[in-house]
Amino acid sequence: MAVKDQFDERFVGGTVREIPAVIREYGLAFVMVASYFGSGSVYIASQAGVMHGYALLWAVVGAALLGVMAQDMSARLGIHGTSLMTFVRRKLGRGPATAIALFLSIGCVAWTLGLVAAVGAGVSFLTDGAIGWQPIALVTTAAAVAVGLLNYRRVETIMIAMMLSMMVVYAVVAVPSGPDIGSLALGFVPTPDSLGALTMAAGLLGTTALWPNFFLESILVERKGWTDASDLPEARKDLAVGYAVGGITTVAILIVSAALLRPMGYTELETFITPGEALVEVLGTWAMVLFVVGVIAAAFNSIIPIMWTPAYIIPEAMGIDVDQNDRLFKLLFAAGTATGFASPLISAALDLSVVDMVILFPTYNGIFGLPLAAALLFWAVNDRETMGEHRNSGLVNAVNAALVLLALVLAVFAVQDFLDLFFGGGF
Known part of the structure; x- marks a missing residue:
């Protein structure tokens, strides 16, 4: 069986004949969108619109650009060089690489804690509060472990349809919501008014330019069958589709919240x-x-790809190659995802509501995980030994460096507000 067909069957679900053509063509794009467009995107965009109106639309655009460019670099790294964590291990050694992998994995655990809480709160609402979110979160964690180990892609096809439905609904509602066109247009340009909203901007960056995808893209391009420079146009089309779906939805949510919820x-x-x-x-x-x-x-759909990341990068940092059929990969995935059982305890210990967790944990990743991952990726695609003639051009470096700098600046200026919210009982 060809590598591309193996990817389609493994990562999309079922045989190629049984699934929609669009899922076959853009399977990897949907893996990436499914991981980054979770409940965090919905609530962070809504909170940004409610608190700051249209002022942070520029952050959504910047985050999407950073995500596309970073994953383009990651795809090129995977095609012409190696996976990102393997590069880190070769350059820094096993010890430092493992420390970096473990540090980054904390962010994946944080995401999982918020995501299982979101699923629990949603199901609790649908049952009219007959069951609290905490026990449902425990069931959600067990389900995520089981589905991730068994046949995630069959379930994901349904969830992708639900996610696309949300995009359509929010886009449709955004039109008659009556946004102020002048204020909306200004929102795409950073202004002094938006400087007081850097924590939310970091949250938007962390939930859109999802750093786990930087690692996954460099690993999964081989499974997709992209192994040569001639495959780059297809890889870039794949990325464009994925970020268009997620970016349009995030912009629409922010506009709807600013136009309807604030008034x-x-x-x-x-x-x-x-x-x-x-x-x-x-x-x-x-x-x-x-x-x-x-x-x-969206929340359940995000748990599994996000928790693939530690299961890949921790062994790679230690010099062990794994795939999703390996016992070590399954063990690390199950153990990492099982941390979701602690979600109710974390909520109680820190006095954080579900909404607080869903917003703050992606923000944590935007502040601590994203700048580190972006810097490592930038280093990798400019390394002569790894990339040879396929290194970044000067123009690409200038644009990417500006976006990496944006991530670093937002992290520095947002960290204190984040810590105050995290340890102060949330918003």
Whole structure:
């Protein structure tokens, strides 16, 4: 069986004849979108719109550009060189590489804690509160472990359809929501007013330019059958599709929240269902169910690809090559995902609501994980020994360096506010 067909069967689910052509063609794009567009994207974009209006639209665009460019570099690294963590190990040695892998994996655990809480809160709402979110979060964790080890791609096809439905709904609602066109246009340009919102900007960056994808892309291009420079146009088309879906949805959510929730008197996301109130305002009460089901799907869908990352990068840092059929990979995936069982305990210990967790944990990754991963990737694609003649050009370096600098600046200026929120009981 050809490598591309192996990827399609393994990563999309079922045989090639049984799945939609669009999933076959853009399978890797959907893996990446599924991991980065989780409940964090929904709530961070909603919180940004409620608290700051349209002022952070530039951050969404910057995050999407950073994500596309970083994953393009990652794809080129995988095609012409090696995987990102293997590069780190070769340059720094096993000890430092393993320390970096373990440090980054903390961010994946943080994501998992927030994501299982989001699924729990969503199911609790659908049952009209008959069951609290905490026990559902425990069941969600067990389900994520089982699905990730068994046949995740069959489930993901349904979840992708749900995610695309959310994009369409929010895009449709954004048009009649009556946004102020002048303010909306200004939102795509950083202004002094947005300097007081750098923590939210870091959150948008962390939930859109998802650093685990920088590692996964460099690993999975080989499974996709992209092994030569001639495959780059297809890889870039794949990335463009993925980030278009996620970016349009994030922009639409922020616009809807700014145009509808702020005028309704909201100054923050008071409850888990607050973002859905904007949809109800335009489409009616049925839209709340769609919103909650979409959040559940997006959150659950994100857990598994995010937790693939530690299962890949920790062995690679130690000099061990693994794939998803290896016992070590499965053990690390199951152990990492099982940390979701601690979600209710973390919530209680830090006095964080589900909404706080869903917003703050991606923000943690934007502050601590993203700058480190982006810097390592930038180093790798400029390394002569690894990339040879396929290193970054001067123009590409200038653009990428500016975006990496954006990540570093946001991290430095946002870290204190983040720590205050994290240890101070949230928003």
